[in-house]
Amino acid sequence: MAFQHGITIKEESSGPRSLISAATAVIGMVVTAPAAQAAAFPLNKAVLVTDPDAALANLGTTGTGPVAVRAIADQVRCPTVIVRVAEGANAGELAANVIGTTTAQGIKTGMQALLAAEAQLGVKPRILGCPGLDTQAVTTALIAVAKKLRAMAYAAATGGDTSAAIAYRKSFSARELMLVYPDFYAVNPAGGDPVVSYGVARALGLRARIDKEQGWHKTISNVPVDGVIGLTKDIQFDIQDSGCEANLLNAAQVSALVRAGGGFRIWGSRTCSEDSLFAFESATRTAQVMLDTIGNGMMWAIDKPLRPSLAKDIVETINGELRAMKLAGQILGGKAWFDADRNPIDQLSAGKLQIDYDYTPVPPLENLGLTQRITDRYFADFSAAVAA
Numbered sequence: 001m002a003f004q005h006g007i008t009i010k011e012e013s014s015g016p017r018s019l020i021s022a023a024t025a026v027i028g029m030v031v032t033a034p035a036a037q038a039a040a041f042p043l044n045k046a047v048l049v050t051d052p053d054a055a056l057a058n059l060g061t062t063g064t065g066p067v068a069v070r071a072i073a074d075q076v077r078c079p080t081v082i083v084r085v086a087e088g089a090n091a092g093e094l095a096a097n098v099i100g101t102t103t104a105q106g107i108k109t110g111m112q113a114l115l116a117a118e119a120q121l122g123v124k125p126r127i128l129g130c131p132g133l134d135t136q137a138v139t140t141a142l143i144a145v146a147k148k149l150r151a152m153a154y155a156a157a158t159g160g161d162t163s164a165a166i167a168y169r170k171s172f173s174a175r176e177l178m179l180v181y182p183d184f185y186a187v188n189p190a191g192g193d194p195v196v197s198y199g200v201a202r203a204l205g206l207r208a209r210i211d212k213e214q215g216w217h218k219t220i221s222n223v224p225v226d227g228v229i230g231l232t233k234d235i236q237f238d239i240q241d242s243g244c245e246a247n248l249l250n251a252a253q254v255s256a257l258v259r260a261g262g263g264f265r266i267w268g269s270r271t272c273s274e275d276s277l278f279a280f281e282s283a284t285r286t287a288q289v290m291l292d293t294i295g296n297g298m299m300w301a302i303d304k305p306l307r308p309s310l311a312k313d314i315v316e317t318i319n320g321e322l323r324a325m326k327l328a329g330q331i332l333g334g335k336a337w338f339d340a341d342r343n344p345i346d347q348l349s350a351g352k353l354q355i356d357y358d359y360t361p362v363p364p365l366e367n368l369g370l371t372q373r374i375t376d377r378y379f380a381d382f383s384a385a386v387a388a
Contacts, residue, residue, distance in 0.1 A: 022292035024285070025211035027080040027204050028114040028125025028151070030098050030133060031068055032087050035060025041084045044100065044109035046117040049080040061190070063087065064132035068201040071131070071186070074227030075205030076212065081125045083113045091135075098133050099141040111138075111145050126288075127207045128153045131198035136171055146176040150288040152281065154203045157181040157254045161233070162245045166252040175273035175284045178203070178220070180255045180266060185230035196232060199257050203266060216289055217330045219269035219281045219364045221255065228264050231257055237267065253279075269364045286331060286361035294318055294357070311338050311353060318357050325359075334359030 033041060040058035041047055049055045052073035059065045065084060072080060088094035100110015108116050111130065118124040128146050130138050134155040146153040157179040159165035165181040172179070186197035202225050210218050237246040237258040246256040246267050255268030269280050278284045301314055315336045322334035336357035343354050 022126075022289050022296070023124070024126045024216045024289060025076070025078045025208040026123050026125050027072060027078060027127045027129075027208055028083075028117060028149075029068060029080070029128065029201075029204060030083045030085055030100075030111045030114075030130045031059075031065035032063035032094075032133065033059040033065035033084050034087055035062050036065065036084055041065075041082065043084055043086055044107075044113055045083065046113045046120055047082050047084070048117075048121045048123060049082055050077075052077065052080075055080075055082070059084075064198070067195075068129075068131040068198060068204075070189070071184075071197050071201035071227070072205035072208070074186075075202065075225070076209035078208040078212065079123050081114060081117045081121060081123060083111065085110055094133070095135050095137050098130055098138050111142060114145055115148060124151075125149060126151045127204050127211075129155065129200045129204045131201035131204070134158075134200060136168075139172065139177070143172070143174045143177050147174075150291055151176065152207070152285060152288075153177050154200050154207070155179055156183070156198070156200050157249075162235070162249060165249065165254055169252050169254050169272065172272045173274045175271045175275060175278035177272040178255055178268075178270075178281055179253070179272065180257060180268075181249060182231060182233035182235065182257060184225070184228035184257060184264065185232060186228050194229060197228060199266075202228065203255075206266065215328070215330055216285045217282050217362050220266050221269040221281075221364065222265055222267060224261070224263045224265060225257075231259065231264070269366060280361075280363055280366075282364060283361040286359070289330075290359060294321060297321070306348065306351060306353060311355070314353070314355055318355065322357065322359060329362065332360040332362055 037058040052069050055069050056066055059069060085097040088097050098110050100108065100112040102108050102112060114125050128142055128151050130142060139155040142153045142155065153176050155177065157165040157168050159168050169179055180199045180203050183199045184197045184202055185194040188195040203220060206223060206225055207220050210220060210223060235246055235256055235258055236244045237260055238244045246258050249256040250268045250270065253270040253272050255266050258265055258267045271278060271281055271284055273279055301310060304310055315338055318336035325331045326333050334357060336355060339356055
């Protein structure tokens with residue numbers, strides 16, 4: 001060792017880290033806008049929108065884009081990734097344009113371009129939809145994109161009536177999907193007359209607003225929707241009637257658009273999952289946030305010397321995040337631990353470490369039971385009360 005008359009400082013970087021929670025209030029959607037400014041919204045390219053007014057000025061007045069952007073802007077201002085596609089000569093060609101592909105040159109088109117948004121724009125879409133374009137084929141493809149992005153997809157339950165919407169629900173089985181029925185009416189800013197406003201677009205904006213104001217652990221249900229004046233279908237709603245149309249839709253895992261509490265709301269918290277663990281939107285989104293927050297937050301540990309101290313640091317890092325989530329009310333609890341039986345010598349010597357953690361998501365109060373009784377017990381002090 002070289003001679004030194006003085007102080008030698010060695011920097012030690014061990015110890016637990018703090019994790020950065022995954023950003024969730026980021027919308028990704030596919031639209032048509034044939035009159036859009038091509039420079040601002042080129043076809044099949046993900047464009048980041050932070051100013052909806054500027055976006056509306058460049059999208060023109062035709063296609064699904066202007067209606068969807070206006071619906072979102074009524075609810076929230078948040079990063080929105082928009083992919084504009086061509087309308088196509090027929091419905092089949094339009095659906096193909098919306099679904100997109102990867103070209104021979106490695107360029108992603110349609111909704112596939114949402115997969116490249118993080119690399120190109122620095123944001124990862126977490127709330128996905130194709131308002132006004134979500135046919136069964138499009139919704140099926142959107143589920144696949146949502147799985148890759150660990151995002152939630154929102155789509156219309158198409159059908160002429162409640163029974164048709166319920167039957168349509170049987171076409172899907174994915175925890176990443178929520179169906180809404182029917183659509184809203186909004187005021188046309190150009191003429192003041194009522195026009196159809198996609199329920200899916202309102203759901204996208206509302207989901208982002210809830211994320212910002214309350215958190216990703218709160219479901220989309222029973223929150224006022226801004227900027228709407230009516231429903232495109234007559235949906236019967238009675239909070240005490242299990243046979244009302246809204247409840248029948250909910251029982252089939254379709255969220256109903258209803259008028260209640262002095263305004264309009266999305267009523268329903270259930271996904272299209274067949275796994276009861278992820279029946280609620282909040283459970284799915286909790287799982288997605290945990291995967292990205294903890295998974296991506298562990299990059300600092302990869303390729304560090306695998307010593308017992310590193311395993312301890314990883315466990316404490318995860319436990320620190322779980323404690324923070326519990327304190328914030330985002331989960332009911334969780335714990336990480338090192339299991340010796342799952343880490344045999346041959347695995348450790350091969351540079352493989354297994355850390356386990358569990359958690360309990362916060363479910364919504366979907367059903368409140370109240371018991372009402374009639375009694376004569378309060379006549380007992382009647383005479384005393386009169387005398388007083």
